[in-house]
Each structure stands twice: as C-alpha cells, then as structure tokens.
Amino acid sequence: MKQSLKLAGLAALMMSVSAIPAMAQEKIKVGVIVSLSGAGAVLGQQARDGFNLAVKDLGGKMGGKDVEVIVIDDELKPDVAVTKVKGLLERDKVDFVVGPIFSNILGAIHKPVTENKTFLIxxxxxxxxxxxxxxxxxxxxxxxxxxxxxxxxxxxxxxRGYKKIYLMTPNYQAGKDFVAGVKMDFKGEILEESFIPLGTLDFQAELSKIASMKPDAVLTFMPGGMGVNLVKQYKQAGLLDRIPFLSTFTVDESTLPAQQDAAIGMFGGSNWAPTLDTAQNKKFVAEYEKAYNSVPATYAFQSYDAAMLINSAVVAVKGDLSDKAKVAAAMKKADFPSIRGSFKFSNNGYPVQDFFLTKVAKRADGKFQTEIVEKVFSNYGDRYAKDCAAQ
Incomplete structure (x- = not known):
C-alpha cells in the first residue's frame, strides 16, 4: 500500500514537472476587433492586414511564444461589438485586444475590456x-x-488667412472631436457646423448650401465610404475649383482607390504618409504593397505599430504576463522603432509625435497616395494629458 502511494506521488510530481514547460510555451493570444463590413470595411481591413504583417515580420512569435490572432468584425454596431469582445475575453481568454476603428465602438468596448484587466490597444x-x-x-x-x-x-x-469656413462631419464622438480640434487654432468665422448621420452617402443638400454660402474653405472629417461619395460629389458639383477642400480621413490610401482622380490635389491632416522618410516606413510600405497589392493607409501602419508595441512589452517581461503592473510599465515605455519615427507615450497612454499636412497625388505606377507637404506640429502631445493622474 505504501509502495502504491509512493508511486502515485511520484507520478503526480512527474506530471506537475512536465506541465511546467508546457505552460511556458502557452501562446500569446490577441483579439483584433475592427469593422470588416459596411461603410468602414476598408478601414478595418487595412488595420487587420497591418497587424498581421507585423506578426509575420516577427516570425509569428512574441517574446519567444507563438502568437494566435483572432480577428472579429464589430459590424460598426456597438451592441454587437460588446457581445463579440466579451467572447474574446471569456471564451478565447485573449491577453490583448486591438481595436477598434470607430470611436463609438471604442466607447462600447472600453469598459468591459479594461475592467477585465485586459490590455486594450x-x-x-x-x-x-x-x-x-x-x-x-x-x-x-x-x-x-x-x-x-x-x-x-x-x-x-x-x-492661410481663411476668414470663414464650413465644417462638415458625422454625428458621433469623433465628429465632435473634429469640431473641437479645428476650433483650437482657427479664429475666424465658422459659417456652419453640419453634423451628418453616420453612414450618409448623399451630400447634395450640404453641397448646395456650401455653394450658396461661399466659404473660403470646407473643412471635413468624413471616413470610409462617406468620404468616397463626398469627394466625388464635391468634384462633380464643380466646387473644388472654387472652394479649397481640407479634410481628415476623407482622402487617404483607404479611400483613394475609389476616389482616384477626383481627389487629386485635396489636402489632409495626418501623423504619417507613405512618403515619410524613415527606414522602418520604407520597409513597411514596400512589404505591405507586395503582400496586399495596395498602398497602406494610417490604419495599417498604426495597427502594425500596435503589434510591435505588444511585442516590446512581452519581450520586456520575458513572456510572463501574470504581473499586470509590469506589463503596463513595459507598454508605457513603447520600446520599439515606430514606423513614424519619433514616438513615445504621454502619461495618459496617448502618443507624443509629429503631425503633417498632406496632399493627394497620382504615382507613376497609376496608384494614388498622400504625400507630405509640410510639418505642422513637432513632438506634440494632447491637451488632456494634464488631467490624467499618473498611471
């Protein structure tokens, strides 16, 4: 009987010892939640592809551990996003969640992810x-x-001395941030703040109003399919020759394949462009175009950087994600070569970086891209960080 107990104890010990290397080889699990259907699909596809490209460049590993990427479509619906992200947390038990594209979706998933003490990038x-x-x-x-x-x-x-401008944006949180951002430096007259229902594709009423008001410029934030239609209709209305068009996320590499010549010469604001002169960016753009036969947009490069950020943290803690405070400290250091060059986190987890004015151009190969016109802000952090208690 004693011999049997000894053998049983030895077997249990051997099983526990053999389990140690198995635990050490557990995968790093990342849930990517982006919009892959509807008007914002192309944006989510760029983000997904940028993240996957980074994982490929890392050899499919982070900190020596295999990486499993689980991609889900939030369908641009907050309630759907909450249900699906809970699946990532409870069923898949992911270590990190990357996403989303739209701010209204972020507002829906932020609490369930962070309250679960899972890192959201x-x-x-x-x-x-x-x-x-x-x-x-x-x-x-x-x-x-x-x-x-x-x-x-x-x-x-x-x-540029514009005295009166017309603002147009979707009616959700990011649109409100657009208006607030424009007002920070513009001191002239804003003729109208036009908030458009998210998903609108017909802008004839707004374009008629713009033609009658005759602003010095139209400033707009109109992402995805909304931007595609707005640019085409703006050009067709003959307004581009009379009223300058400045935008964010309206003419970029995600929308240009559909807008094409209608967008040439339009200006945009960005933290990056395919022509940005850094070694990391040149490598990234070449690899992305080869892999996906399209020019990357900001969504792709920012997602690529998200993967590299996660990798830097996993490497720093030697693959041990059990101590959340250590992982957070490693994340905050942002110890990786960003595609954009100069990059660090402010105390609130948002970037400090450079910002540029860009312009749409047609390349010799017939593809369209944005190109840097001038640097507008250098090493610039956001104004809300002062209200964030040190993390």
Missing part, C-alpha cells in the same frame, strides 16, 4: 473621453488623440 480611435480624467492603465493608443489630427486643419486654415 486602439490602432485608430483616440477620443478625448479617455485622455484626461478617465485615462486607464489598461488602455493605450497608437494613433493620436482625435482633436490633434483635426487641429492640423484649423491651424493651416488660420495660417
């Missing part, structure tokens, strides 16, 4: 709501704080 949406007092040690942004990207337009409009 936004590769695009950067609303003001989480940049100040509501900052969170489990939330990081690899894009920008929404106001900043729109502030570029207001700054340029002011410097």
């Amino acid at each position: 936004s590769p695009n949406a950067g609303p003001s709501s989480y940049a100040g007092k509501e900052c969170n040690p489990y939330f990081y942004v690899t894009s920008y704080q929404n106001d900043q990207i729109h502030q570029i337009l207001g700054n340029v409009a002011q410097k």
Whole structure:
C-alpha cells in the first residue's frame, strides 16, 4: 500500500514537472476587433492586414511564444461589438485586444475590456473621453488623440488667412472631436457646423448650401465610404475649383482607390504618409504593397505599430504576463522603432509625435497616395494629458 502511494506521488510530481514547460510555451493570444463590413470595411481591413504583417515580420512569435490572432468584425454596431469582445475575453481568454476603428465602438468596448484587466490597444480611435480624467492603465493608443489630427486643419486654415469656413462631419464622438480640434487654432468665422448621420452617402443638400454660402474653405472629417461619395460629389458639383477642400480621413490610401482622380490635389491632416522618410516606413510600405497589392493607409501602419508595441512589452517581461503592473510599465515605455519615427507615450497612454499636412497625388505606377507637404506640429502631445493622474 505504501509502495502504491509512493508511486502515485511520484507520478503526480512527474506530471506537475512536465506541465511546467508546457505552460511556458502557452501562446500569446490577441483579439483584433475592427469593422470588416459596411461603410468602414476598408478601414478595418487595412488595420487587420497591418497587424498581421507585423506578426509575420516577427516570425509569428512574441517574446519567444507563438502568437494566435483572432480577428472579429464589430459590424460598426456597438451592441454587437460588446457581445463579440466579451467572447474574446471569456471564451478565447485573449491577453490583448486591438481595436477598434470607430470611436463609438471604442466607447462600447472600453469598459468591459479594461475592467477585465485586459490590455486594450486602439490602432485608430483616440477620443478625448479617455485622455484626461478617465485615462486607464489598461488602455493605450497608437494613433493620436482625435482633436490633434483635426487641429492640423484649423491651424493651416488660420495660417492661410481663411476668414470663414464650413465644417462638415458625422454625428458621433469623433465628429465632435473634429469640431473641437479645428476650433483650437482657427479664429475666424465658422459659417456652419453640419453634423451628418453616420453612414450618409448623399451630400447634395450640404453641397448646395456650401455653394450658396461661399466659404473660403470646407473643412471635413468624413471616413470610409462617406468620404468616397463626398469627394466625388464635391468634384462633380464643380466646387473644388472654387472652394479649397481640407479634410481628415476623407482622402487617404483607404479611400483613394475609389476616389482616384477626383481627389487629386485635396489636402489632409495626418501623423504619417507613405512618403515619410524613415527606414522602418520604407520597409513597411514596400512589404505591405507586395503582400496586399495596395498602398497602406494610417490604419495599417498604426495597427502594425500596435503589434510591435505588444511585442516590446512581452519581450520586456520575458513572456510572463501574470504581473499586470509590469506589463503596463513595459507598454508605457513603447520600446520599439515606430514606423513614424519619433514616438513615445504621454502619461495618459496617448502618443507624443509629429503631425503633417498632406496632399493627394497620382504615382507613376497609376496608384494614388498622400504625400507630405509640410510639418505642422513637432513632438506634440494632447491637451488632456494634464488631467490624467499618473498611471
């Protein structure tokens, strides 16, 4: 009997010892939740592809562990996003969640993810709501704080001496941030703040109003399919020759394949362009175009950086994600070579970086891209960080 107990104990010990290397080889699981259907599908596809490209460049591993990427479509519906992200947390037990594209979806998933003490990295949406007092040690942004990207337009409009402008944007949080961002530097008259229902594709009523009001410039934030239609209709209405068009996320590499010649010469605000002169960017653009036969947009590069951010943290903690405080500290260091060059986090988990005015051009190979015209802000952090208690 004693011999049997000894053998049983030895077997149990051997089983527990053999389990140690198995545990050490557990995968790093990342849930990517982006819009892959509807008007914002192309944006989500770019983000998904950028993230997958980074994982491929890392050899499918982070900190020596295999990486499993689970991609889901939020369908641009907050209630659907909540249900699906809970599946990532409870069923798939992911270590990190990357996404989403749109701020209204971020507002829906932020609480369930961060309250679960799972790290949420936004590769695009950067609303003001989480940049100040509501900052969170489990939330990081690899894009920008929404106001900043729109502030570029207001700054340029002011410097160019425009006296009266017309604003047009979708009616949701990011649209409100657009208006707030423009107003930061523009001191002239705003003829109208036109808030359009999200998903609108017919802008004839607004274009008629613009033609009658005759502003010095139209400033707009109109992403995805909304931007495609607006640009085409603006050009068809003959307004581009009379009223300058400055935008954010309206003419970029995700929409240009559909807009094509109608967008040539239009200006945009951005934290990046395919022509940005860094070694990392040149490599990224070449690899992306080869892999997906399209020119990458900001959604792709910011998602690529999100993967590299996660990898830097996993490497720093030697693959041990059990101590959340150590992982957060490693995330905050952002110890990786960003595609955009200069990059670090402010105390609120939002980036400090450069911002540019870009212009749409047609390349010699017939493809369209944005190109840097001038740097507008250098090493620029957002205005809400001062209200964030140190994480």
